[in-house]
Amino acid sequence: MLKSKDTIFDGLYSFGVSRRNFIKFCASMSATLALSSSAVPQIVEALEKKKKPYAIWLHFQECTGDTESILRASKPSIAQIVLDIVSLEYHETIMAGSGHAAEKALHDVVKNQKAKYIAIVEGSIPIKDGGIYCTIGGRTALDIANEVCGNAFVTLNVGSCSCWGGVSSAKPNPTGAVGIADAVSGIKYVNLPGCPVNAENITATIVHYLTFGTLPVLDRHNRPLFAYGKRIHDNCERRPHFDAGQFVRKWGDEGHRLGWCLYELGCKGPMAYKNCPTIKWNEGISYPIQAGHPCFACASNDSWDVFGPIYTRAPHVPGAGYQATADKIGAAVVAGTAAAVATHAAIRTFLGYKQKEKFAKEKDEADKIK
């Protein structure tokens, strides 16, 4: 493990990160946080002088995608910066220690750094049947989260699973998976949803805390506004094609090759809030919409049960079966109404003719009497 008394810059310097790259990193963090360039010296100062905060990275019911998202950076420097911004004491995927030694490191931090360390959690917590569906070292995820997140200064929920259950909580949710905040009550937390989370957003959140001593401004879902305040649709480079009415109709057609709007392939950009179009992924190379795949609002609470299926536009009706979109149900309602009206008209006409016959008969009889 790293020496935790080091400042962040010391750590980076020992890994061979130049001062120039360090300043560049601080500037990029300032931009990610939507701060002005005058904040750069403040960030530089904070990262040079402040000690690294202790951090524990927990894995629960998840795919390790969020860890992969951080480790699979194309240039090593950013990966180092992300991992070196904190003194990471426990991370099941990348730690060198194992067994009791690793568990001891975890307990030491919880015991000695109570209410000072940052808990970073990846994965949902299954709470059904006493939480038996996810156990690590013989303890349930719920138990571990209660101990580690309950004693942390703040919990960073990275990825949609730890924010609100994610894919593991999609219907029928057999394990009763929930987000950390729903499993452990009364904790201070920041949600950084995404499938996976964007490493820049985790780093920027921590840098903000280190620089200003506070957490960034959060929205009503506890997501930092700097990363989740803007709608993908409003920043999308394919937006002009949307306004023009140029849509990709099917995969690989001419419109798809020309980079038209992916709306009809089920793009959920109009409902999705994230900074993907600006900071992108993999060192700013690309992001799904740029690569020709519709957004499925991975960072949204609704992405599986309400927004899904991924490749359809029409809203999904909860509890009405997989194929039943609002359009199908709505069209059935209108068709049923039209059928009812037609039947009513037919019956009325039939009754009317019967009445007519009756009148004719009456008239005949009256004539006879005359």
Place this chain on the structure above:
Amino acid sequence: MINRGSYVWQPQKMDMFRKSRKAQDKRLYVWQLPIRLSHWLNILCITSLIITGYYISNPFMHAISEDQSIMAMMRFIHFVSAHILIASALIRIYWLFAGNKFARLKEFLPFTAEKRKEVLCFIKFYAFLKKEVHHPIGHNALAAISYSFAYFMIFLAILTGYALYSESHTGFFWYLAGGWVFGILSDGTIRLIHHFVMWVLTAFLIVHVYIVWLNDNIEGNGLISSIFTGYKIYHKD
């Protein structure tokens, strides 16, 4: 002599009725100008909102050249129609309090025993269980309920519409107009409600037009022309 309260189609007697119409019947001014104005604005706006709204959810027309702006135009028409519809609804709400007795709020509240009985009568009448029914001069109580229902749907559409509008129009005003709904309902649910209201209003339009035609036919009260002229024909007997 002539049984006008019945659904019975009486062609022979209708001829007699038509001849005697001028002598016997009275034209009554029922629908005042704001009511008719609001009604036709509603028709215009709801039709345009259904068409453009359906296009926005499922773009059935595609641009053939880059200088077109079909979706932008559809959204523009959708938003303009929505605001005209709101203006029309405001006129109607004002006229609930300022209008004649056929337009007043009281007409729409089915809380008296008399009104409840009328609702039951009309349900039976439309279900062929009752051959005759007394048609009041203004709305019948069942029709009044259906219009309240339609306005409730319009209210839902306005609320969820403003919520969705606030996604691209930030600021305190739009938050007050609809952005606050996101605190109660999720984005997906809001879209679902907004979308479903379209289908419900389409179904309402079908039923409304049919029932109006039916009543005009049975009653001979000039119901259809009354929404143009304001005058209904009232039979004295």
